Amino acid sequence: MTETAARATAATPRAGTLSRRRLLAWLAGTTTALVGTVVVAVAIGPAGLTPSDVAQVVATRVGFGDLLGLAAPDTLTDGIVWQLRMPRVLTAAAVGAGLAVCGVVMQSLTRNPLADPYLLGLSSGASFGAACVLVLGLTAVLPVAAFVGSTAALVATLALASASGRGAGGLSPARTVLAGLAVSQLAAAATSFVIFWSAKGDQYREILSWLLGSVAGATWTSVAVAGGAALVIGAVLASTGSLLDAFTFGDTSAAALGVPVARVRWGLLLAVALLTGALVSQSGAIGFVGLILPHAVRQLVGARHRALLPLSMLCGATFLVWADTVARTVFAPRELPVGIVTAAIGAPVFAVLLWKGRARS
Amino acid sequence: MTQTSERSAHVADAAPDAGLAAERVRWSVGGRLILDDVDVTAPPAAVTGLLGPNGTGKSTLLRLVAGVQRPDGGRVSLAGAAGAEDLLAMPRRRRARMLAFVEQDAATELPVTVLDAVLLGRTPHRSLLAGPTDDDQALARAALDRVGALALSARDVTTLSGGERQRVHMARALAQAPRVLLLDEPTNHLDVAAQLATMRLVRELTVEGVTVLAALHDLSLAAATCDHAVVLAPGDAGHVVAAGPVDEVLVPAVIDPVYGVRTTVLRHPRTGRPVLTFEEA
Numbered sequence: 001m002t003e004t005a006a007r008a009t010a011a012t013p014r015a016g017t018l019s020r021r022r023l024l025a026w027l028a029g030t031t032t033a034l035v036g037t038v039v040v041a042v043a044i045g046p047a048g049l050t051p052s053d054v055a056q057v058v059a060t061r062v063g064f065g066d067l068l069g070l071a072a073p074d075t076l077t078d079g080i081v082w083q084l085r086m087p088r089v090l091t092a093a094a095v096g097a098g099l100a101v102c103g104v105v106m107q108s109l110t111r112n113p114l115a116d117p118y119l120l121g122l123s124s125g126a127s128f129g130a131a132c133v134l135v136l137g138l139t140a141v142l143p144v145a146a147f148v149g150s151t152a153a154l155v156a157t158l159a160l161a162s163a164s165g166r167g168a169g170g171l172s173p174a175r176t177v178l179a180g181l182a183v184s185q186l187a188a189a190a191t192s193f194v195i196f197w198s199a200k201g202d203q204y205r206e207i208l209s210w211l212l213g214s215v216a217g218a219t220w221t222s223v224a225v226a227g228g229a230a231l232v233i234g235a236v237l238a239s240t241g242s243l244l245d246a247f248t249f250g251d252t253s254a255a256a257l258g259v260p261v262a263r264v265r266w267g268l269l270l271a272v273a274l275l276t277g278a279l280v281s282q283s284g285a286i287g288f289v290g291l292i293l294p295h296a297v298r299q300l301v302g303a304r305h306r307a308l309l310p311l312s313m314l315c316g317a318t319f320l321v322w323a324d325t326v327a328r329t330v331f332a333p334r335e336l337p338v339g340i341v342t343a344a345i346g347a348p349v350f351a352v353l354l355w356k357g358r359a360r361s
Numbered sequence: 362m363t364q365t366s367e368r369s370a371h372v373a374d375a376a377p378d379a380g381l382a383a384e385r386v387r388w389s390v391g392g393r394l395i396l397d398d399v400d401v402t403a404p405p406a407a408v409t410g411l412l413g414p415n416g417t418g419k420s421t422l423l424r425l426v427a428g429v430q431r432p433d434g435g436r437v438s439l440a441g442a443a444g445a446e447d448l449l450a451m452p453r454r455r456r457a458r459m460l461a462f463v464e465q466d467a468a469t470e471l472p473v474t475v476l477d478a479v480l481l482g483r484t485p486h487r488s489l490l491a492g493p494t495d496d497d498q499a500l501a502r503a504a505l506d507r508v509g510a511l512a513l514s515a516r517d518v519t520t521l522s523g524g525e526r527q528r529v530h531m532a533r534a535l536a537q538a539p540r541v542l543l544l545d546e547p548t549n550h551l552d553v554a555a556q557l558a559t560m561r562l563v564r565e566l567t568v569e570g571v572t573v574l575a576a577l578h579d580l581s582l583a584a585a586t587c588d589h590a591v592v593l594a595p596g597d598a599g600h601v602v603a604a605g606p607v608d609e610v611l612v613p614a615v616i617d618p619v620y621g622v623r624t625t626v627l628r629h630p631r632t633g634r635p636v637l638t639f640e641e642a
Contacts, residue, residue, distance in 0.1 A: 248469050253462075256464070306492055
């Protein structure tokens, strides 16, 4: 095609594809929503703080207090904001962002709208790894153990799903979910066994929080591990939009478009396992975030990964911060593990997706 | 449709005499030999029908030629202005710029728009880190226009009928601007008008210099639309029983033993092309 012909057709409006301007607008909007969410969520709670108290503490802590002429916050406010709530809220944001991007990548690579780290057993595998080192008292290697667990679960799920016969287009969605269920159950049973066999006293409570998913015990170390993983691995995954797009019609079609299918699939799935391991080591297995968020964001901006990946991360972060805020306030002073809140929202979404998939096939 | 002539000029310049050759291609899976030293050639700028009963390895052969799977042995090459190029040895992306493959029943559950699905065809032509350019958009629209599906641009591919989806896949292959088009049962599940439209499009592409290798199961359609035919036989690991111009290959002596039928070849009163009818043997 010549230059002129290309220009002529380019002038017509584009359908479906999010234009660069609209994508930037979405990114700006969701980033603002996330920042606002963090400030407001930190303020919410029994101490009666306001968002401006939060802003004051943060400004002072990062060294802008003098510059802005702010009075130093009192020690109690500083403690609540900086030591108690901020790490928790930021950890929730990092975990939400990371799980959402994992969900997008897994759904694309397995061509399965139901795929997410929780449903395919990665989270349970990571929990098992975490439980093992917790009963041994080796808290320092928690993230590593969780990563090993999630990777092993990933390999087991995919091996199981492909062992029962391989269709032309790769792994079938139903088989992958069933395999994930089997691996998930096995990992859960193994975890229960480890707890039953060797946990004592406080370890029960600690391990239970891993199983249900909670960010209640988050510290600045949690922020560093979960946030670092979500930022670094998340950024890598978020840059793979075109590669993931090429998998839209399956492995064969991706290969015919010049994509090194096996290398890309294993590279990205390993990154997902690594990220899941890092997240689960800090928050436990929080379910359905990777399922709900990508689906909701797709409804808003379409299935193109260049928009879907970063927007899912930002929305996932906002979502989990609010879910955790609900978890710690709705039955205050009692707290729910946030995993219960996400499951309460996610299970119905899962059911709807199943129903829609059924209606189509 | 306005871009047709400019496009054809471009394609023809790139490959004045491209011809596709698969030589001594071997492939086995789980210890079972599917293809054993198969030779298939698709002459340049023509439609070659890859024929044979189910299970003779037609799809497998296309996948091997497309570079989707690596054969256990053999060579696949494309003759061009610069001599024959080894398709298996070249980088994947370069191969994907020369060869487009429309597989059978490619589907997705993700709600991508038709235009985005067609834009995938531009993947091998741009950096994987970059998004589609305006030219990519224009080429995708031109391809959709060409298959008569421009009106579907904004539709979600999961809501399309089988015929519409097939047209979108053809458009995706066109957007890839290939020298060789590999089609696996392109008329499967299509009504007769859509079958003819598909094959007319394929014929138009050959006029522009594109070499087409298409697995077909409808022998009459193959007789009416292919220039050449290759017939794979069932039984022991797919081998070629006949290859050549369609008039010479689609004859009772070849078809009857391969398919286990009794064939009568008639002449179409208007086109003069062979028309095949079958009875049980």
